Amino acid sequence: MPTCVIAQPIHPVGAQLLGAAGIDVIQAPGPDLASVRSVMANANAVLVRDSLPADLIDAAPGLCVIANHGTGTDKIDVARATELGVPVVYTPDANVRAVAEHALTLMLATAHQAAQADAATRRGHWRFKYEQPMLSLHGKTLGIAGLGRTGRILSEMASRGLGMRILVWSPSLPADETLGEGVTRVDSLEALLQASDVVALHRPLRADTQHMLNAATISQMKPGAIVVNTSRGGLIDEVALVEALRNGRLFGAGLDVFEQEPLTADSPLAGLPNVVLTPHVAGSSQEALHATASQCAEQIIAVLNGQRPAHMVRPEVWDRRRQLSSLPVREDHA
Template structure:
C-alpha cells in the first residue's frame, strides 16, 4: 500500500479520496522541515501547503513519486531539486481562485468603508464616528489589476459587474485583446496604472523581477486617496515602505492577506496602523475552496501513482522520465 504524508491539515474530503483509492494517509507531527524530512521516509506522495518542501526533505524521500502543492504558489518547494530527481509536482491553479478574488474585493470594501474602526466605534460607544469623513464607495472608481491571470480576471469581473468599477490592467504576459474582451483597458506600464487607479489589487507571482513591485517610489505615484490590496505574494510589497506611506497619508489604506513572516511577529510595522485591514492568509481558505483544493491534490496523486498524467503539472518535462516505484 503506498502512503502519502500530509504536512499540514487539509479538508477531510481529500483524505477520504486517498484512503478510498488504497493510499495510506500519514499526518506529519509537525510542519517544520526537519520533522518532515524524518517522517517522509518511505512515502510515495506528499501534500504540502504553505510549509513547502525543502531540499533536505525531498532528498530524504527516496520513495517519493509525486509532490502535491495545496494551492498555486510553489515558491516554498525546491522545484529544481525535485525536477532533478524526476519527481513530478502537481498543483491546484484554479481551485481557490474565486475565493481569493472575493477576498480581494472584501478587503477593498473593508478598507474603503473603514469597517474595523467603525466596528470599534460601536463597541466603544462612539456613535459620533459616523460623522467623520473619508468613507468611500467603489462604484465608479477605477480598479487597477496588476497581473491578469485567473484570479486577476475574476477580481476584475466582480468589481466591474458588481460595483460598476472601471478596470485597468497591467500584466506583461497577458494578451491585450483578452484584456479588452474582459471590458478592461491595458496599461503599458505599472506607473500608468498606479497613477490612474483608485484601488490597486496585486495578482502577480513571486519572482526576482516582481520583488517589491510596490515600494517607496511606486507608492509615491499612487493617489493619496488610493487603496492597495495584496492577496497574492508578500514579497510583491516592500512592507516598510507601505507602512510609512500609510502612516504619513501617502495612500488612504491597505488590505493585506500575505506577509513576509507568518505568523506576523509582534511589533511588525503594519499592526499598529488604523488604516490597514489584515487577514491571516485566509483568502483561499473558504470551506468550498479548501474542499476543492484537497480533492484536486488527492485526485492528481491517485492519477500519478496509477501511471496516468495529471492535469496540472508544475514540471511537465519530467513526466516521461518520472521516478517509478522500485
C-alpha cells in the first residue's frame, strides 16, 4: 500500500479520496518542518501547504509525487524534486475565486477601516467615527499587477460591483489578449502605480518580482493610495512599506501574506493602525479548501497509478519520473 503524508491540515475530503484509492494516509503530528520530517521516511507522496525544502524531499527516498495545496510553489524546492524525477503538482484554479474575494475584502476593509472600527466599538470608543477618515472605492482606479485567474475575477468584481476603473500591468499577458469590459492595459509598473488609487498584487514570487514594491516604486504611487497583497509577501519590501504607512504617504494596506510567516508579534506592521492583516487565509474558504484538497488528492492518485496528472510545475519530468514499480519493496510492507 503506497503512503501519502499530509504535511499540514487540509479539508477531510482529501484524506477520504486518498484512502478510498487504497493509499495509506499519515497526518504529520504538527505543521512545522520538524514534525513533517518525522513521518517522511516511507512517504511515496506528500501533500503540502507550506515549505518543502530539499532536505525533506531527500528524507523520502520513495517519494514519487509532491502535491502543492494551492498555486504558488516558491516554498517547494522544485529544482531538487525535478532532479530526482519527482513531479510537483499544483492546483492553479481551485481557490482563485476565494483569493479574489479576499482581496476585495481587504480593499474594502482598509478603505473603510473595518478592523479599526471593530476594535473601537469593542472598547466603547464611539467617537471613532468623528476621528478617522474613510474612503469610498466607487469611481476610484484599481491597478492590478498580474492579470492571471485571480486578477481577472477581482477586476470583474471591482468594475461591476464597485464601479471602479481597472488598469492592468501584466508583462506575461499576450499583446492580443482580450481584456474585460472597462479594463485598460498599461505598459509599465510605473504607469500603473502613478494612476491607481488601489494597487493589488497578483504576481508570482521570482527573482524578477522580489520587492517589486520598494522605496523607489512606492514613491511613484499616488499619495493616499492603498496596497493589497494576497499573492506572496516577498513582492513587497516591508521596511519601505512600513515607512510609507507611518509617514502618511499611503492611506493603508491590506495584507494576507508576509516576507516572514508567521508574522511575528513584534513586526512593525502589527503596530500600525492603518493596516488590515490576515494570516495567509485568502484561499481558505470551505469551498476552496474542499476543491483544493480534492484536486491534490486526485493528482496524487493519478501519479501513483501511472497516469499523467492535470497540472505539473515541470511537465518535462514526467518521462523520467520516479515510479512505485521501480522502488525496492520496503521491509515494513513486505
